[in-house]
Amino acid sequence: MAVATPAAHAAGTTLVLDTQENYYLPTTGEGPNLDLAITASGGDAHDVSVAIDASSLAGKATMVVTGDCVSTGALKVRCDVGPLSGKESIDPFLLKPTAAAKAGDTGAITYTATASDAATVTGKTDVLIGGPKLVARPYPALKGIAPGAVFERTPAFANTGTAPADKGVMLLVQDSEGVSLARDHSNCHYSDRPDVGAWCRFDTPVAPGAAYETDAPLRYTASKDTMYGYNSYVVWPVGGSAPGSFDPSDFPGTGTGAPLGLKSVAAGSGFTGSGYGTFATTQHADYQALGDTVEGKVGETVSITVGVRNNGPGWMNFRWMDADDSGTFVVTPPAGTTITGVPAPGEQGDPGPLWNCTPRKAGAKSYTCDIASTDFKPGDSVTQEFTVRIDRVVPGAQGSVRAVENPEYPNRDDDASNDTATITVKTTGSATSSPSPSASASPSATATASPSGSGAGTNGGTTTGGGLAATGTDGVLLRAGAAVLLVAGGALAFLAARRSRTQGVNGR
Numbered sequence: 001m002a003v004a005t006p007a008a009h010a011a012g013t014t015l016v017l018d019t020q021e022n023y024y025l026p027t028t029g030e031g032p033n034l035d036l037a038i039t040a041s042g043g044d045a046h047d048v049s050v051a052i053d054a055s056s057l058a059g060k061a062t063m064v065v066t067g068d069c070v071s072t073g074a075l076k077v078r079c080d081v082g083p084l085s086g087k088e089s090i091d092p093f094l095l096k097p098t099a100a101a102k103a104g105d106t107g108a109i110t111y112t113a114t115a116s117d118a119a120t121v122t123g124k125t126d127v128l129i130g131g132p133k134l135v136a137r138p139y140p141a142l143k144g145i146a147p148g149a150v151f152e153r154t155p156a157f158a159n160t161g162t163a164p165a166d167k168g169v170m171l172l173v174q175d176s177e178g179v180s181l182a183r184d185h186s187n188c189h190y191s192d193r194p195d196v197g198a199w200c201r202f203d204t205p206v207a208p209g210a211a212y213e214t215d216a217p218l219r220y221t222a223s224k225d226t227m228y229g230y231n232s233y234v235v236w237p238v239g240g241s242a243p244g245s246f247d248p249s250d251f252p253g254t255g256t257g258a259p260l261g262l263k264s265v266a267a268g269s270g271f272t273g274s275g276y277g278t279f280a281t282t283q284h285a286d287y288q289a290l291g292d293t294v295e296g297k298v299g300e301t302v303s304i305t306v307g308v309r310n311n312g313p314g315w316m317n318f319r320w321m322d323a324d325d326s327g328t329f330v331v332t333p334p335a336g337t338t339i340t341g342v343p344a345p346g347e348q349g350d351p352g353p354l355w356n357c358t359p360r361k362a363g364a365k366s367y368t369c370d371i372a373s374t375d376f377k378p379g380d381s382v383t384q385e386f387t388v389r390i391d392r393v394v395p396g397a398q399g400s401v402r403a404v405e406n407p408e409y410p411n412r413d414d415d416a417s418n419d420t421a422t423i424t425v426k427t428t429g430s431a432t433s434s435p436s437p438s439a440s441a442s443p444s445a446t447a448t449a450s451p452s453g454s455g456a457g458t459n460g461g462t463t464t465g466g467g468l469a470a471t472g473t474d475g476v477l478l479r480a481g482a483a484v485l486l487v488a489g490g491a492l493a494f495l496a497a498r499r500s501r502t503q504g505v506n507g508r
Helices: 472-489
Strands: 002-004 014-019 022-025 036-053 061-065 070-073 076-090 093-097 106-115 118-129 134-136 142-145 150-153 156-159 169-175 179-181 188-190 198-202 211-214 218-222 228-237 262-265 275-281 285-290 292-296 301-313 328-332 337-339 367-370 381-390 398-404 420-427 446-450
Touching: 014 106, 014 118, 022 093, 036 118, 061 070, 134 228, 169 179, 218 228, 285 398, 292 301, 292 381, 301 328, 301 398, 301 420, 328 381
Parallel strands: 022 118, 142 275, 285 420, 292 420
Antiparallel strands: 002 014, 014 036, 036 076, 036 106, 061 093, 070 076, 106 118, 134 156, 150 218, 156 211, 169 198, 169 228, 179 218, 188 198, 211 262, 228 275, 285 301, 301 381, 328 367, 328 398, 337 381, 381 446, 398 420
16 A cells, blocks of 8 residues: 655644555456545544545546545545544545546546645555456365364466556455464464455566466364364455455564465466365264153143254354354154244244244144354254144154254264154143134244353354344233233134344355
C-alpha cells in the first residue's frame, strides 16, 4: 500500500492515506473494489472527508459507487468519514471498462483528504486496463491423514492477463480450524489463527502466460481430534488489489527459515482460479444415541427428548460447511403412541421451537432429524423434543433412536453397540379412553444442542440454527395453557405459536 502524507503540516493530528499503488481493470467484466483507508495519527480528527477523482478514465471506464460514498460527478465521489480516531477502511467504488477500453490504456485515481483540524493530504493510484491476471491451481482433496500427522500443500498460479506482474506477487494462505501451519520461511508473516493464516511476498516478475509454484510445500499439522477441514490461498500482484479481509497487522509472526521462493512450471488447463482443497483424517467419532421414556396415562400427551451425543475422540467441525453434514438420527415412536409434536409450515424459529426433522406432519411412523450442529465437539449433544400421545397400552412396546452417519462425511464410528437407544413406555394411573381420531393437535417440538457439562444455549456449546427450547416464561405459559384445556374439556389440543425460523448459510 502506498502511504500519502503532507510535506508540511501543523503540529498535532495528521491524516495518513493508505492507497493501493495500482488498479488493474480487466477489458471485460468488472474490476475489484478499490482499496482505501485513512488514519488519524497523533490524535482525533474531525469532519474528515475524502474526495476521489477518476475522471482521467473518461470514455474508458464507468464507476459503480459502493459503501457510504456519494457521487459528485462523472467518475467522482466523496466519502464523508466524520470524526476519526485511529484507522478506518473505505469501500468507495469499483470500475467497469467501456466498449472503447483497450488493453494497455492507462489513467489515474487521485485522492484528497481533508479535516477541520488536520492538514489536507493527497494520494494517487495508477490504473492499467488489461494488466496481469493471476489465477490459482486448486489443491487436490486429501484423505487418509493420520490424526496429528503432517501433510503438505503446494500453491501454484498462472498469469493469464495481458501485462506482467512486474513487481512480483503476494500470497495469502487461509485454512480451517484444526490445522497449524509450520513457520518455515523468513519472507512469510504468520497469524496465530488458521482462518487468518499467513502471507508471503515474492519479488519474482511474472510475465503473461507464465506459471509458477512455490519451490517448497507448505507444511501443516492436523490436530489429533480433527476429522475434516480445508486449505485455501489467493495470489495478487504486488501493489494491486488485495483481498478485502487482508490486513498486514493481523500477522505478527515472521518465519525463521530460508525464504520461500517460486519455480517455473508449465501453464495449462489446471489453473482455474480457485486455490481451495479439502482434507480428511482417519480420526473417528463415536456417536451415542440418546433415548427417553414416554410416561403418563393413556390419553395423555407428554414430552420426550431424544438425540445423539458425540463421545469423540473426533471433532465434527463444519463451521465452514452446512450444519447437517454431521449426520442424522432416526426416531421411531413405540407402538400404541403417536408423535404429535410437529409444527405447521412457517411455525418454527426463534423464540418459538425449532424443528429439524422430516416429515413435517404428525403421526408418522418415523422421523429423520438433522444433527444440526456446525461445531459437534466430543462431549456435545444434539437433541430434539417431541410431544407424544399415549393412545393405548401395548405390553412390551418400545421405540428407538438410531444415529446415522453422513456417507459423504462419515464419522467412522467403531462402536455400533450404542448407535441405537430405546424409547420405552411407562403407563401410570388409571387408563382412560383413547382420544377421538378427529381431535386435532399442534403441540410443540423443540431442537436443542448442548455441550457436555453445560446446559443448552451456553456459549461453549453447539447450536442448531439458533433455535432454543420453549423454556422460561413462554414455556410455563404453554404448559399452563395445555393443563387448562385438559381439565376443562379432556380434549388434546395444544396450541404453540411460532415465528419463522431463519437459517444461516455458509457457503464453501
